[in-house]
Amino acid sequence: MRPVAIRIVVYVLTVFAIVSLHFVIIHAMPGDPLIHILGEDAYALLGQSSEQLEKVREQFGLDGSLPVRYVGFWKNILQGKWGHSLCYGQPVFLVIMKKLPQTLLLLTPALFISAILAAVFGTLAGFYNGSRPESLTTKVFMVLYSLPGFCIAMLLVSFMAAFSGNIPRGGLDILAHGSLLEGLWIAIKHMALPVAVVSIGATAAKYLVMKSAIVQILSEDFVLTAVSKGLSGWRLLAGHIFPNALPPLINMVALHAGFLVSGALLVEIVFSWPGMGSLIREAALSRDYPLLMGCFAVLSSCVLLANALADVLCVLADPRVADGSAAQ
Amino acid sequence: MAAQHNKKPWILGLFVLLAAIGLVLAFWKLLRIPVVFGVPMLPPSPGNILGTNGSGQDVLLELAHGAHTTLVTALAAAALATGVGSITGGVAGYLRGRTDLFLMRITDIFLVLPGLPFMILLASLLPLGTASIILAVAVTSWPPTARVVRSHVLQLREQGFVLAARGLGAGHLSIIFGHILPNSGQIILAKASLAVASAMLAEAGLSFLGLGDPVRKSWGAMLHDAFAGGALTNGAWWWYGPPMICLSLFVLLFMSLAHSWIHPVPARFSTSAAKKSCVRLSLNEAMISAQKLCVSFPNPTFFSQAALKDVSFDVGPGEKVAICGHTASGKSLLLLSMLGLLPPASNTKGKMFVAGIETGSATHEQLRLLRRKTLAYVPQATSLALNPVLRLGSQILEKAELFGNRPRLQLYDDALKLLESMGFDRPKDLMDKYPHHLSGGMRQRAAFAMALLGDFKILLADEPTKNLDAQSRMACLNILAAIEEKTVITVTHDLDLARRTSTRILHMGAGLLLEDATVEDFFARPLHPFSRAMIDSMPQNGFGSSASLCIPQTISEKLNGCPFIGDCPHALALCSKIPPVFNSGQTRVRCWLYAS
Numbered sequence: 040m041r042p043v044a045i046r047i048v049v050y051v052l053t054v055f056a057i058v059s060l061h062f063v064i065i066h067a068m069p070g071d072p073l074i075h076i077l078g079e080d081a082y083a084l085l086g087q088s089s090e091q092l093e094k095v096r097e098q099f100g101l102d103g104s105l106p107v108r109y110v111g112f113w114k115n116i117l118q119g120k121w122g123h124s125l126c127y128g129q130p131v132f133l134v135i136m137k138k139l140p141q142t143l144l145l146l147t148p149a150l151f152i153s154a155i156l157a158a159v160f161g162t163l164a165g166f167y168n169g170s171r172p173e174s175l176t177t178k179v180f181m182v183l184y185s186l187p188g189f190c191i192a193m194l195l196v197s198f199m200a201a202f203s204g205n206i207p208r209g210g211l212d213i214l215a216h217g218s219l220l221e222g223l224w225i226a227i228k229h230m231a232l233p234v235a236v237v238s239i240g241a242t243a244a245k246y247l248v249m250k251s252a253i254v255q256i257l258s259e260d261f262v263l264t265a266v267s268k269g270l271s272g273w274r275l276l277a278g279h280i281f282p283n284a285l286p287p288l289i290n291m292v293a294l295h296a297g298f299l300v301s302g303a304l305l306v307e308i309v310f311s312w313p314g315m316g317s318l319i320r321e322a323a324l325s326r327d328y329p330l331l332m333g334c335f336a337v338l339s340s341c342v343l344l345a346n347a348l349a350d351v352l353c354v355l356a357d358p359r360v361a362d363g364s365a366a367q
Numbered sequence: 368m369a370a371q372h373n374k375k376p377w378i379l380g381l382f383v384l385l386a387a388i389g390l391v392l393a394f395w396k397l398l399r400i401p402v403v404f405g406v407p408m409l410p411p412s413p414g415n416i417l418g419t420n421g422s423g424q425d426v427l428l429e430l431a432h433g434a435h436t437t438l439v440t441a442l443a444a445a446a447l448a449t450g451v452g453s454i455t456g457g458v459a460g461y462l463r464g465r466t467d468l469f470l471m472r473i474t475d476i477f478l479v480l481p482g483l484p485f486m487i488l489l490a491s492l493l494p495l496g497t498a499s500i501i502l503a504v505a506v507t508s509w510p511p512t513a514r515v516v517r518s519h520v521l522q523l524r525e526q527g528f529v530l531a532a533r534g535l536g537a538g539h540l541s542i543i544f545g546h547i548l549p550n551s552g553q554i555i556l557a558k559a560s561l562a563v564a565s566a567m568l569a570e571a572g573l574s575f576l577g578l579g580d581p582v583r584k585s586w587g588a589m590l591h592d593a594f595a596g597g598a599l600t601n602g603a604w605w606w607y608g609p610p611m612i613c614l615s616l617f618v619l620l621f622m623s624l625a626h627s628w629i630h631p632v633p634a635r636f637s638t639s640a641a642k643k644s645c646v647r648l649s650l651n652e653a654m655i656s657a658q659k660l661c662v663s664f665p666n667p668t669f670f671s672q673a674a675l676k677d678v679s680f681d682v683g684p685g686e687k688v689a690i691c692g693h694t695a696s697g698k699s700l701l702l703l704s705m706l707g708l709l710p711p712a713s714n715t716k717g718k719m720f721v722a723g724i725e726t727g728s729a730t731h732e733q734l735r736l737l738r739r740k741t742l743a744y745v746p747q748a749t750s751l752a753l754n755p756v757l758r759l760g761s762q763i764l765e766k767a768e769l770f771g772n773r774p775r776l777q778l779y780d781d782a783l784k785l786l787e788s789m790g791f792d793r794p795k796d797l798m799d800k801y802p803h804h805l806s807g808g809m810r811q812r813a814a815f816a817m818a819l820l821g822d823f824k825i826l827l828a829d830e831p832t833k834n835l836d837a838q839s840r841m842a843c844l845n846i847l848a849a850i851e852e853k854t855v856i857t858v859t860h861d862l863d864l865a866r867r868t869s870t871r872i873l874h875m876g877a878g879l880l881l882e883d884a885t886v887e888d889f890f891a892r893p894l895h896p897f898s899r900a901m902i903d904s905m906p907q908n909g910f911g912s913s914a915s916l917c918i919p920q921t922i923s924e925k926l927n928g929c930p931f932i933g934d935c936p937h938a939l940a941l942c943s944k945i946p947p948v949f950n951s952g953q954t955r956v957r958c959w960l961y962a963s
Contacts, residue, residue, distance in 0.1 A: 184622070197600075304483055
C-alpha cells in the first residue's frame with residue numbers, strides 16, 4: 040500500500056504547487072496584483088477611491104507581507120474565489136464551473152470507450168502479432184495516430200457541410216428539450232461525433248502500447264506454463280494473459296488521460312462544443328491569466344485524480360502492488 | 368515468420384522516408400519564391416497548383432514555409448526534450464536511490480499533466496515567437512525519454528564493461544557520458560524520433576489554437592487559418608487538405624523510424640492459424656520417439672547454444688528416463704519439442720513423436736488435446752513460471768478442473784493431500800496465496816503439484832528439484848519415484864535424483880545425445896568420456912580423485928567436429944568429424960572410441 044500512498048501524496052503536492060504557481064505569477068507580473076484578480080475595468084472603477092481599493096485589497100488578502108498574502112490567497116482559493124476573469128467579466132470559478140461539465144461529458148465516455156477498444160484491439164494484436172490482420176490493424180492505427188483528432192474532426196465537419204449541409208453544433212442542455220428521455224436522445228445525437236473523434240485518437244495512442252505489453256507478456260515463462268496445460272486460445276487470453284495486462288492497461292489509460300484532455304480541447308473547438316477548449320483558448324489569446332491558471336489547475340487536477348484512481352485500481356488488479364513488492 | 372515481420376516496418380519506413388525527402392527538397396526550392404497576394408480562395412489551377420488561401424496566398428508556397436517552421440520547431444523541441452530526458456533518465460538510473468526516486472517523481476508529474484493546457488500556459492507566459500513554442504513543446508515532451516532511458520540504464524549499469532570501468536576508478540560523470548549514454552544510443556534515437564512525431568502534433572495543436580508564432584506560419588497555423596476562414600463550410604479542401612496530409616505523413620515517418628529501431632521481443636510460441644499438415648502416426652509403440660531431431664536458431668543471440676543436433680531415441684510406455692547434461696546442452700529444448708512448444712524462430716528438421724503425434728506438424732487442436740490428456744509439464748520454477756496475478760489454488764486446480772472428470776470438491780481434497788505430501792504445512796493457506804509470496808523452493812513444489820494433479824500418461828519435468836532444500840527434495844524425489852505405470856521424463860542436473868528415480872539415462876551435451884544407457888550401466892560403466900567426467904565429478908565419488916577429463920570449459924563451435932575435441936584426452940584424428948551413434952552392448956554412445 041505504501042508506494043501508492045506516496046504517489047497520491049505527490050499528486051496532492053502537485054496540485055498544491057500548480058495553484059501556488061498562480062500566486063507567483065500574479066506577484067511576478069508587472070502592476071498591482073489586484074488588477075489580475077479584479078480585472079482591469081473593475082480595478083479602474085474601484086481605483087477612483089483609494090479607500091475602497093484598500094478595502095478590496097484587504098478582502099482578497101493582498102495587504103500584508105508576502106507570507107500573510109500567501110495564506111490569504113489559499114483561503115480565497117478554498118472558498119472558490121479564484122480571481123476575476125478579464126474576458127468574461129465574471130469570477131473565474133463560476134466561468135469554469137459552467138464549462139467543465141460539458142468537457143467532462145465529452146471526456147468520460149471517450150476515456151472508457153478508448154480504454155475498451157484499445158484493450159480489445161491491443162490484446163488481439165499482441166496475441167496474433169505478426170499475422171496479416173495484425174499488421175493491417177497496426178498500420179491503420181498508426182495512420183489514425185498520426186492524424187490528430189482535430190484534423191479528423193475538421194474532415195468530418197467539411198463532409199457534413201458538403202453532403203448534408205447540416206453542420207453539427209455542440210452546446211446542449213439536456214433538460215431544455217422537454218422530457219428527460221428526449222433530452223438524452225438529443226444529447227447523444229450531439230455527442231456522438233465529438234466523442235467518436237476523441238475516442239479514435241485516444242484508442243490509436245493506447246493501441247500500440249497495449250500491443251507491446253501483450254507481446255512482452257507472451258514472452259514470459261508463465262504463459263508457456265499455461266500453454267503446456269493445453270488451454271484453448273480464449274482461456275489462455277482471458278484467464279492468463281489479459282489479467283497480467285490489466286495493471287499496465289490501467290496505468291496507461293491514466294497516463295493517457297492528459298493526452299485525451301489535450302485532444303478533446305482541440306476537438307471541442309472544431310465542433311464548437313462549449314467546454315473548456317474554447318475557454319482556455321480565449322483565456323490564452325486575451326492573456327487572461329486568472330482564467331488560464333484556473334483552467335490549467337482544474338484540468339490538471341482532473342487528470343491527477345484519474346491517476347490516483349488508477350493507482351488504487353492497480354492495487355486490486357495486481358497483488359504484487361498491494362504487497363508493496365515491485366511489479367514488472 | 369519472425370524474420371519477415373522484422374523487415375516490414377523497414378519497408379514502410381523507407382517508403383515514407385523517400386516521400387518525405389522528396390517533399391523536403393521540393394519545399395526547399397519553393398522557399399525562395401516570394402509570397403504574393405492574389406485572388407483569395409482559388410481552387411487548384413495550373414497557376415496555383417494547390418489553389419490560394421483566404422488572403423489570396425498560394426497554398427503550395429504557404430505549405431513550403433509551413434514545412435520549414437514545423438520541422439524546425441519539432442526537431443529543435445525534440446532535440447531539447449531528448450537531451451533533457453536522456454540526462455535525467457541517465458542520472459536517475461545510474462545513481463539510483465534517492466536521486467532516482469526524486470527525479471522520477473518529477474518525471475511522473477510532467478508525464479501525467481495534460482500537455483496542451485500546460486503548453487498553452489507556458490506559451491502565454493513566455494514572449495511571443497518560435498523559441499517560446501520550442502521551449503513549451505520541449506518542456507512537455509521530455510518525460511517519456513527520461514523513463515525509457517532510466518530503465519535501460521538500470522539494466523546497463525550492472526553489465527560487465529560498466530562494472531569494469533567503475534573498478535578502474537572512473538568517476539560517475541565519465542561513466543555516464545563515456546559508457547552508459549553511448550550504449551543507449553539506439554534507444555535514445557528511437558525515443559528522439561518519437562519525440563519529433565509528438566512535438567509535431569503538439570506544435571500543430573498549439574498553432575491550431577492560434578497560439579503559434581504569428582510571423583512564421585506552421586502547418587498547424589495553416590489549419591487554424593483555414594478553420595477560422597471558413598474553409599470547411601465553403602468546401603475549400605485545397606486549403607486544409609495539404610497541411611493535414613503533410614503533417615500526418617511526417618508524423619508517420621518519424622513513428623515508423625522509431626519503431627524500426629526498437630527490437631521486437633522474440634515470440635515464445637506460435638499463435639498463428641492452424642497448420643496444414645496433419646498427424647503422422649508412428650508405427651512403433653514408443654510413447655516418445657525422436658527421429659533425427661535437429662533444432663537450430665537463425666538468430667545467433669537467442670538460445671544459440673541450446674540447439675539440438677541429430678537426436679534420436681525411443682521411450683516406451685512406463686519408462687522412467689532422466690535427461691542429464693551441462694547447462695545449455697539442449698535438455699530443456701528437448702522437453703519443449705515434446706510439448707510442441709519450440710520457439711517459432713527455430714528451424715526444425717527431423718521428427719518428434721509423442722503418443723503417435725508428430726508435434727512439429729500437428730495442428731493446434733491436436734497439440735492441445737495432447738497437452739490436456741497425455742502430457743503433464745513441470746516448468747522450471749523461475750520467478751515468473753507461475754502467473755503472478757492469479758492465486759496458486761486456481762493455477763494448481765485449473766488443468767484438472769477443466770479437462771479432468773473428478774468432481775471439484777474431491778479435486779480440492781486431492782490437491783491438499785498432494786501439497787501436504789510435498790512438505791507444505793498448511794496447504795489450504797497456500798491455495799489462497801500468490802506466487803510472489805513463495806520462495807523459489809516453494810514455487811518449484813507448487814509447479815510440481817500443478818502438473819501431478821491433472822490426468823497424464825507422460826510426465827515431463829524440467830529440473831523438479833532445483834532450488835529445493837534437502838528435506839523437500841527428498842519429498843519430491845519420493846513422489847517422483849512412486850509414479851507407476853506412467854512415462855516420466857526428468858531433465859535434471861541432480862545425478863542422485865536420476866539414479867534413484869529413473870531406469871534410463873540420456874546424457875546430452877552440446878545439443879548431441881552423447882550416451883543412452885540403463886541407469887545401472889550408466890553409473891557403473893559410463894562409456895562416453897564426458898559421461899565419465901560427469902560421474903567422477905559427483906561429490907560422493909570424492910573430490911579431485913578424478914584422473915579422467917574435466918567438464919569441458921569450452922565447447923568447440925566447429926560444425927563438423929566432436930564438440931569436446933578440445934578437452935578430450937582420448938581425442939583421435941577421427942574426432943574432427945562428429946561421431947555417429949555406436950551400439951556397445953545395450954548402450955548407445957556417440958564417440959569414436961566405440962567404433963566397431
